[in-house]
Amino acid sequence: MSNMSFENLVNEHGRQVLSTAMRVLRDANLAHDVHQEVFLAIWRRWHRYNGDVNWPAYLYRATVRKALEMAHRRMNGHGRVAPARGSVADGPDAVMQADELQQKLAAALARLPRRQADAFVLSRLEGLEAAEIAGIMGCSEPTVRVHLHRAIVRLARELHDCLGQ
Amino acid sequence: MNPHNVSNEQLVQFVLGELRSEKACEIEQHIRQCEPCRQAVGRLRSLLDCAGRMGSLPANEQMSESANREVLLAAETQSKDQPRRGIQSRAALVGRMIMSNRVAKLAVAAVVAVAVILGLSLFTGDGAGKAYAKVVDQLHRARTLTYSLVTRTGVESMPTVRSDIAYRDTGQFRTVTTDGYITVAEATETGAKGISLIPHTKSYVVFEMTNVPDDPAKDPWATVERLRALPARASKVLGRREIDGRMLDGFDVHEDDATTTVWIDPKTGQLVRAELEFAGAPGMNMILSDFQFDVPLEDSFFSFQPPEGYTPVQVTADVSEVTERDFIEFLRLWSNWTVDATFPPTVNGPDIAKIAVQMAQEGKFVGPYAPAYGVDRTPQVMYRGMLFIGPLPTGTWRYAGQNVRFGDPAVPIFWYQPAGSPTCRVIYADLHVANVPPQNLPK
Numbered sequence: 186m187s188n189m190s191f192e193n194l195v196n197e198h199g200r201q202v203l204s205t206a207m208r209v210l211r212d213a214n215l216a217h218d219v220h221q222e223v224f225l226a227i228w229r230r231w232h233r234y235n236g237d238v239n240w241p242a243y244l245y246r247a248t249v250r251k252a253l254e255m256a257h258r259r260m261n262g263h264g265r266v267a268p269a270r271g272s273v274a275d276g277p278d279a280v281m282q283a284d285e286l287q288q289k290l291a292a293a294l295a296r297l298p299r300r301q302a303d304a305f306v307l308s309r310l311e312g313l314e315a316a317e318i319a320g321i322m323g324c325s326e327p328t329v330r331v332h333l334h335r336a337i338v339r340l341a342r343e344l345h346d347c348l349g350q
Numbered sequence: 351m352n353p354h355n356v357s358n359e360q361l362v363q364f365v366l367g368e369l370r371s372e373k374a375c376e377i378e379q380h381i382r383q384c385e386p387c388r389q390a391v392g393r394l395r396s397l398l399d400c401a402g403r404m405g406s407l408p409a410n411e412q413m414s415e416s417a418n419r420e421v422l423l424a425a426e427t428q429s430k431d432q433p434r435r436g437i438q439s440r441a442a443l444v445g446r447m448i449m450s451n452r453v454a455k456l457a458v459a460a461v462v463a464v465a466v467i468l469g470l471s472l473f474t475g476d477g478a479g480k481a482y483a484k485v486v487d488q489l490h491r492a493r494t495l496t497y498s499l500v501t502r503t504g505v506e507s508m509p510t511v512r513s514d515i516a517y518r519d520t521g522q523f524r525t526v527t528t529d530g531y532i533t534v535a536e537a538t539e540t541g542a543k544g545i546s547l548i549p550h551t552k553s554y555v556v557f558e559m560t561n562v563p564d565d566p567a568k569d570p571w572a573t574v575e576r577l578r579a580l581p582a583r584a585s586k587v588l589g590r591r592e593i594d595g596r597m598l599d600g601f602d603v604h605e606d607d608a609t610t611t612v613w614i615d616p617k618t619g620q621l622v623r624a625e626l627e628f629a630g631a632p633g634m635n636m637i638l639s640d641f642q643f644d645v646p647l648e649d650s651f652f653s654f655q656p657p658e659g660y661t662p663v664q665v666t667a668d669v670s671e672v673t674e675r676d677f678i679e680f681l682r683l684w685s686n687w688t689v690d691a692t693f694p695p696t697v698n699g700p701d702i703a704k705i706a707v708q709m710a711q712e713g714k715f716v717g718p719y720a721p722a723y724g725v726d727r728t729p730q731v732m733y734r735g736m737l738f739i740g741p742l743p744t745g746t747w748r749y750a751g752q753n754v755r756f757g758d759p760a761v762p763i764f765w766y767q768p769a770g771s772p773t774c775r776v777i778y779a780d781l782h783v784a785n786v787p788p789q790n791l792p793k
Contacts, residue, residue, distance in 0.1 A: 199418040312405055338358045344393075
């Protein structure tokens, strides 16, 4: 059993989980869904955890996975992942283009192999260093870079027509 | 691999700044001369810029506090349930999320209340059907009435609200949502008073509305009386259809922009279901079912006594003498409340309630209430502002405040022509007002 209470876990890491989900999904409702699903999944197995769980890493992995699953489900369902907004200083065309690109990037992320998507989200959306990501993903830093590079190449290929140039 | 002796991997490393300086210079020189590689690098940078923008969306403290409360509540619920339930449905989750926001909750309540008012007002009309007439008679004679109410709001991201309603002909109401929010209310001489219990914060709101306009369409109690006084004949007999595995006889009632369908079991003659739809609110509908007549309802069922351990929040709403100033105050409140200081997208009462809920979910408000107004004044100012719009005749006013920010004294956001006045009143984005001849109004 974990030494930390479930309530403390939620209060200590809830914002991180919600923020990560928001960054991937850009939709407060869906981010709340992810937040709830991640924590309730933990709650159902709470008695099995011992005291040495690396909760930040665990929650990052679980959140990114759940958020991408949700993005994938939304892409295949009736809904769509809501677009984020560009900077308020941008003109309407730029904002619209930014919306469209972010929406397509979210869709492409949801189609990536899981490890590549994890590496991309943790690196480029969460801004974590390779060493931190390696700790979260349970692999070496070079492996993180391989996953990240492959993710970038694949995303750039999929979004070729939307990225300009 | 691209055909220019530089691999895609190297271009990615270059863009990420992972190459040693000599190699980076080499790539830089190459892309100066190689258009395809320069374009590829541009696309990679666009991709990373896009990801960077997505990464600038942290959840604010209020959102996370709300989400944390919800999940702890859900965990507690799961602990108590036998057998243990799966993850709550999204509708239930969103419902709880909304209900955790007091103002959003009021907005949902407003939507439901408006729908009830609209819906119940439909039970007027003329037609045929003995079974229908019998049900009407039963409604008319009922001392107590209970039923389940499912309200679909027509907004994708908004929850379906499920609640159980109990009514006693002494003018008392009790509603319980599936999430356990209880409201008990009773009519008073000048309006209504009641109590709402908010279980997850263990708090309660005692409300009293005074000087409610003497307009049955705005008084939920009057509309229930109208339900109980249904005309003996419907406007159209639909015939027999299977609904939820039961063969039922349907009767339509049309009035203005709404349609009500009443379904009656031909074997028992009992009212089984009523469906309400509204042309003015596409997608919104209400389904009333599980009707029970004259079941004993104890006084304690309608008690205003909060459970032990609950703490109070007082709300008082005086809705007398609504004026233009109330509407301006409502506009000021909204611009104070929104993250980008914009005015409401619409000033139509039912629409604004739905939009308020949606905007709250999207984090477009700075908090659960407008900071300058506080938790108690926010709903009151909103309600009074909306009351100003209601009586204005169609075609005598126009709202143009959508996407307009507070502050510009040259941008008109609302204008209307008071009854008997030769000039129009124009409200500008800094909320000053001017009298303007009709011919000089914005096009």
